[in-house]
Amino acid sequence: MSNDAARDKFKSYLSKKGHRVTNQRLAIFEAAFARTEHFTAEELLDYARELDDSVSRATVYRTLPIMIESALVREVDIGKSLKYYLPNVGNTQVAQVICVDCDRIFEINAPFMEWYGTTVSSKLNLTPCSQRLQVNAQCDSFRKTGVCKNRPVKH
Amino acid sequence: MSNDAARDKFKSYLSKKGHRVTNQRLAIFEAAFARTEHFTAEELLDYARELDDSVSRATVYRTLPIMIESALVREVDIGKSLKYYLPNVGNTQVAQVICVDCDRIFEINAPFMEWYGTTVSSKLNLTPCSQRLQVNAQCDSFRKTGVCKNRPVKH
DNA sequence: ATATGTGCAAATCCTTTGCACGTGC
DNA sequence: GCACGTGCAAAGGATTTGCACATAT
Numbered sequence: 001m002s003n004d005a006a007r008d009k010f011k012s013y014l015s016k017k018g019h020r021v022t023n024q025r026l027a028i029f030e031a032a033f034a035r036t037e038h039f040t041a042e043e044l045l046d047y048a049r050e051l052d053d054s055v056s057r058a059t060v061y062r063t064l065p066i067m068i069e070s071a072l073v074r075e076v077d078i079g080k081s082l083k084y085y086l087p088n089v090g091n092t093q094v095a096q097v098i099c100v101d102c103d104r105i106f107e108i109n110a111p112f113m114e115w116y117g118t119t120v121s122s123k124l125n126l127t128p129c130s131q132r133l134q135v136n137a138q139c140d141s142f143r144k145t146g147v148c149k150n151r152p153v154k155h
Numbered sequence: 156m157s158n159d160a161a162r163d164k165f166k167s168y169l170s171k172k173g174h175r176v177t178n179q180r181l182a183i184f185e186a187a188f189a190r191t192e193h194f195t196a197e198e199l200l201d202y203a204r205e206l207d208d209s210v211s212r213a214t215v216y217r218t219l220p221i222m223i224e225s226a227l228v229r230e231v232d233i234g235k236s237l238k239y240y241l242p243n244v245g246n247t248q249v250a251q252v253i254c255v256d257c258d259r260i261f262e263i264n265a266p267f268m269e270w271y272g273t274t275v276s277s278k279l280n281l282t283p284c285s286q287r288l289q290v291n292a293q294c295d296s297f298r299k300t301g302v303c304k305n306r307p308v309k310h
Numbered sequence: 311a312t313a314t315g316t317g318c319a320a321a322t323c324c325t326t327t328g329c330a331c332g333t334g335c
Numbered sequence: 336g337c338a339c340g341t342g343c344a345a346a347g348g349a350t351t352t353g354c355a356c357a358t359a360t
Contacts, residue, residue, distance in 0.1 A: 056317045077234040117290045126292035135272045137281035
């Protein structure tokens with residue numbers, strides 16, 4: 001989905017839900033969709049403020065759920081205190097692989113997941129709505145040297 | 156593993172790590188191992204206080220990581236603000252199925268998970284250390300009536 | 311015109327921490 | 336005895352919310 005198409009979808013979704021199309025919401029949307037890596041709410045605030053310095057933290061937190069509901073953004077919880085977000089390019093069959101040293105998140109295709117969720121849920125007479133596979137892993141450099149080359153300077 | 160064996164393991168682990176065997180730690184251990192369902196830190200505090208009313212919240216939060224390190228307790232993060240815990244009966248090949256309405260957590264066997272983790276990590280040249288499969292699902296009663304029979308009264 | 315949205319700062323939630331006192335080894 | 340553990344209350348970080356003002360429809 002192109003960014004233009006995504007923006008249209010966002011605007012339609014807002015209207016459909018009786019929400020207004022505000023400059024702040026658009027700036028937050030643009031900021032999110034300019035990203036190719038995972039970002040936090042705080043980072044999104046910074047990015048959005050570069051486009052519109054009137055954007056506040058509160059509005060970022062209020063807009064994120066809307067973008068998630070509309071499936072334009074995906075929330076990725078890796079069990080840390082804060083959550084990560086990513087523009088959703090349509091692929092829900094994904095697993096996250098997280099480097100235990102640098103916290104870098106890799107998204108990879110996991111087409112078997114849907115089948116598995118169904119198998120597992122049917123044992124309990126449940127119907128799956130979503131599923132997530134999270135793999136914590138070490139990269140080679142970390143195994144050999146104890147340091148991950150991707151590790152940020154501060155932590 | 157019997158509770159007696161687990162208690163012995165806990166005591167040995169404490170000693171081995173140069174930690175002391177205190178009444179509070181033992182009470183927290185007993186409280187955790189009396190449980191068959193998932194519990195939160197706050198619930199564990201309540202349970203432990205029934206055994207030893209000198210137990211404080213701080214000590215619960217300081218003891219949980221020790222029990223997790225020693226693999227006596229498993230931490231289960233389902234993407235809510237708080238974390239859940241469960242006495243570990245030795246099975247690490249488990250997935251969590253969570254009812255989206257009542258937040259009840261079911262643990263089910265997932266013998267394929269290790270293979271998944273390896274498959275997925277090898278694409279990135281990484282070595283998996285741990286993995287987690289989470290399935291969000293609806294129970295039949297929720298699908299039909301919009302209410303899950305397990306749903307707690309307050310939410 | 312008015313129902314929604316907004317920024318700000320305070321509040322909330324869960325968890326962690328500093329400190330003076332208590333206690334297992 | 337003394338290092339380690341403890342309870343308390345205060346601090347912490349991420350997120351949510353109440354309120355008066357602003358603005359999209």
